[in-house]
Amino acid sequence: MNSELEQAPARTPLYARHIALGGRMVEFAGYALPVNYSKGVLAEHLFTRAKAGLFDVSHMGQAFLSGRDAARKLESLVPGDLLALEAGRIRYSQFTNEQGGILDDLMITRLAPDAKGERLFLVVNAACKAADFAHLRTKLPELRLDILEDRALLALQGPAAAAVLERYLPGVSVLAFMSQGAFVWRGFELYVSRSGYTGEDGFEISLPADAARPFADALLLEEDVEPVGLGARDSLRLEAGLCLYGHDIDTTTSPIEAGLTWSISKRRREEGGFPGAARIKKELAGGLTRMRVGLLLEGRAPAREGAEIANADGVVIGRVTSGGFAPSLGRPIAMGYLPPAFALEKTLVNLIVRGKPLPARVVATPFVPNRYYRPAQA
Amino acid sequence: MSETLFTKDHEYIVVEGDAGLVGITDFAQGQLGDVVFVELPEIGVARKQGEQAAVVESVKAASEVYAPVAGEIVAVNDELADNPALVNEDPHGKGWFFKIKIADAGELSGLLDKAGYDALIASLT
Missing domain, CATH: 2.40.30.110 (Aminomethyltransferase beta-barrel domains)
Structure with a gap:
């Protein structure tokens, strides 16, 4: 009985809301999440492209990585250029293995430094998060890793996303693509990134678990917002040509093979200094x-x-x-x-x-x- | 006078004389979600009971459709090629898949009637 309980999928703060909205729940990366709601994948997909879809992506891993030279130290695990990343800006990168394969892909935001050093905000894939965090703790023990288990993550994606979100978070609509800002809603602190996984303009919103339901409810009252499940999340990212970890990229594929060369700066290509750099260098030199x-x-x-x-x-x-x-x-x-x-x-x-x-x-x-x-x- | 029978795999067969129109039930289409493609059998081929006769592709996944009874495929619903959404919109009407000439009417007795199928669905939901 205990083992069954342990295997039951975890619930996000919006679980009851998914059920109430008619979500068809499936297990995904250990979480109970809706594959679609009552209108179905096609309608949800097209609505996101026309207006704005609200996605619960609270299953993803969120963490702060901080300490002296945190950006430079994290560069020893990813090929992304973090030294050149300004505060408030987001970089897409990958954890690579010694063979140049991809352990996971992730978003890295550089936050303003504090007295103890630099601060980075990481968002990683749900299925990989335990391994990613263990990897960080093993390889970078001198840095502090704070896993944000009490925060939910919502994505609001689509051409109407900015206008809608501006009504709740004034100033959010001028946030640059791939940048992040802190906003306050009803006393809750939100980290809002202008990024997403649909190819549309949109936002990814990290917020305290307690704020997730009221915030989602407020957005869902908007005429231009409808809830969107995992099915349309997948069809939207596929149309956008974006990789899905464990499918299009995995421990055998390199970032170069995967067409992610754009995510590795000239300096990092030349200097290396991340796991599997030799393979990446060879592939860039024509060895694909x-x-x-x-x-x-x-x-x-x-x-x-x-x-x-x-x-x-x-x-x-x-x-x-x-x-x-x-x-x-x-x-x-x-x-x-x-x-x-x-x-x-x-x-x-x-x-x-x-x-x-x-x-x-x-x-x-x-x-x-x-x-x-x-x-x-x- | 026609009679509709069901399989545990959520196909239906509308029996009229020595042939039956086969499709997937309203419950099945709801489970599959938006249908985007249906691969139909060729006319003239024979299928055993329970043998794969068609494939229905939804936005989510591909699912096999089995012959409820043995027989020869005598017609297919060509409208599904251009409008696979008929399976969602009218599963028991315009969304039929194929017509099969029933080889052994005795196999029909192993299928579920409406009450039996409704009870099956009730146990699943």
Whole structure:
């Protein structure tokens, strides 16, 4: 009985709200979360692209990493450039292993320093968080790691997100893309990041667990906001060409293979100093054996994770790592890995589904143009 | 006069004479969510009872659809190619999958009637 209790999925502060909203609950990374609400994945996806979707991502790991030279020290575990990161700015990076594979991907915000040194705010994947935090404690014992188990995380994503959130958090709408600010709502401290996982403008809001339900309720009363579950979260990020850890990236794929070279600055490419730097250097010098590509299927049948990718002669040359129906395009799309010779745009391949070849062509990602907040230059 | 019977896997068969129209139940479409593609069998092929006859792809996952009884596929619902959402909108009507010529009417007695199927759903929800 005890073991059953231990295995029961954890609940986020919004669990009762998900049930009340008609959420179809599933277990995801050890948490009970809604895959969709009553209107379904398609409607939730399209609503997010048209207005604003509210996502409960409280299962993700949040932590402060602080101490003397925290940014420089964290650079020993990730290829991202943290020295060049200004206070209030966010960097996307990856924990790499000694082979140059990816242990997890994460968001790193540099906060203003205090008397004890530098402060970083980390958001990591739910399925990896225990391992990530153990990794940080083992590798960087001189830094202080405060895991924020009493904070929830909400994402408000879509073209209406900024206007809606501005009504509750004045000033939030001018926050730059990939930057973070602290805001107060009804006495609660919120850390608001202009970032997301949909390709839309939007925000990720870290807030005390006690504030999550009233804040979500307030947003859900807005005509332009509807709740969105994990199903549409996945289809939105797939259309945006964003990697899902454990699927498109894992301990065997390098950031270069995964097309994440943009997240490694020139200095870090040259200097190295992170696990697996040798492989990354070699791959950057032309030693790539496979690359993540976007795949646009010709027909209506979707190809899902695990489907083999074959060339015109029927030889298997790669594998689909994410795939499904793209609601905004009305057709199936996929991502997968192919040798560089087949990774050029417009290359024709076949995705093997139930033994049948489905014609597809290599395309650039994102599949749906992203609409991040880019204010016009003054 | 037609009779609708059900499988434990949530297919229905509307029996009319020696043939039956097969689809998935309203409960099944609700569980699957938005249907985006249906792979139908070829006309003329034979299926055993319980053998895979079609695949329904929702935004979430692919699910197999089994033949409720053995028989030959004599018609398929071509409208699903352009409008797979019919499975969600009208599962017991315009969202039918295929028509099967029933090889052994005796197999029908192993299927659930409406009351039996309703009881099954009640036990699942």
